Amino acid sequence: MMKPSRRIPSATSRDRAADGKSESKDSKIGRPEQPKDRIIKFRSCYRNVVLDVLRARPNWKEVESDSDFDICWADKEWIRDYYDQLHLQEHQRLNHFRNHFELTRKDNLMKNLKRIKRQLEREDKLEEAAKYSFFPSTYLLPSEYAIFLEEWKKHPPGTFWIMKPIGKAQGKGIFLFNKLSQISNWKKDTRWNAEAPQAEAYIVQQYIANPYLVGGKKFDMRIYVLVSSYHPLKIWLHRNGFARFTGGRYSMDINDMGNALVHLTNVAIQRQAKNYTGAGIKWSIRNLKLFLISKHGAEAVNQLFADIQQVLIRTIIAAQRVMMTDRHCFELYGFDIIMDSNLKPFLLEVNGAPSMSADSEEDHSTKFSVLDDTLSVVDFEKKLKGNEEHIGHGLDLIYDAATGFRPTTCYLGCYARKPDIPDGCKTIGKKVLN
Secondary structure, three states: OOOOOOOOOOOOHHHHHHHHOOOOOHHHOOOOOOOOOOOOOEEOOOOHHHHHHHHHHEEEEEEEOOOOOOOEEEOOHHHHHHHHHHOOOOOOOOOOOOOHHHHHHHHHHHHHHHHHHHHHHOOHHHHHHHOOOOOOOOEEOOOOOOHHHHOOOOOOOOEEEEEEOOOOOOOOEEEEEEHHHHHHHHOOOOOOOOOOOOOOOOEEEEOOEEEEEEEEEEEEEEEEEEEEEEEEEEEEEHHHHHHHEEEOOOOHHHHHOOOOOHOOOOOOHOOOOOOOOOOOOOHHHHHHHHHHHHHHOOOHHHHHHHHHHHHHHHHHHHOOOOOOOOOOOOOOEEEEEEEOOOOOOOEEEEEEEOOOOOOOOHHHHHHHHHHHHHHHOOOOOOOOOOOOOOEEEEEEEEOOOOEEEEOOOOOOOOOOOOOOOOOOOOOOOOOHHH
């Protein structure tokens, strides 16, 4: 297998603008080979593609211990229950930072984005502050109800807003509204008592009413970002990802306001449709990029993807100051990005535990390559030199505070090699395929 290379040639033609594909042997980077005399002990809280990848790596052995491991791929509940009780050894690694929720809980995410924007404005860095315009007007209810009310008055009657519970996933609890009476439970003066508890904390956002549509349907993008260190900050972006489509055609008709199949792209929501088959619900980011190039040209689409990359970087920088640094930790995030009809990207949310269950061969291949490359960066095999800019099937360094590395090229949606998956390491749904 080839060693990691720093060289990836630039793309010039229409196909290469989307592809980033190289004929150079140096760009074909495989999984580092494991020294034969070293056993890596792993603990996994998941029985899906995560476990497939861990089992597929040579000389890695599964253990059940909550303390005697080299790497633990934990869920958030495990971090909450065990992290503070552990004294991690130098070699041990965890896949979450202690206060990961500063980025992955919706209220904290928006708090940190607003804070850094205000800070930049106070420092008279107005140009950089203006670049933090990639999230809609957002307020925490019920605590910011009065402030939200002033914002509400600035918009025409009938404007759509969206309510999201701060700590839930898969589209649970989300709804649209266009009248204040529809959110009366979230008024600030609502008093808590045992018989009538105060409403659950939600964020309210102005709804992006003009999303970019494909075939009349709304979609967002799931993008995988790895932070291997917060201090100094080091960020990686995977070329693989996917677009998630709604099953129903998009509509701003008042009668469709409550139809989640029209407005929410979450697969868990779309599966509730009576005629759901899974067909056409997901596109690879690569196929989406090629489609966009066919409509708008390579220059406009490359600029869009470069803008998306900056959204990812700025979002992580916004939380860096409050993140508890720990050299034992890394984190693989699932960013959800939507774009409007003007090709402007907006951040929807950041997932600290993006789903790693596969519902198709392509879905499994995508998630396998993302996870496998993540483990290659963690580098238990000690094969990396530390100056790599491209790893494995398609993981690219996009920010390195220690070296000042800031690439101008975005490889999201470009060519990425498919992983070689051993027999017995392909869990699709609840089945393990050979």
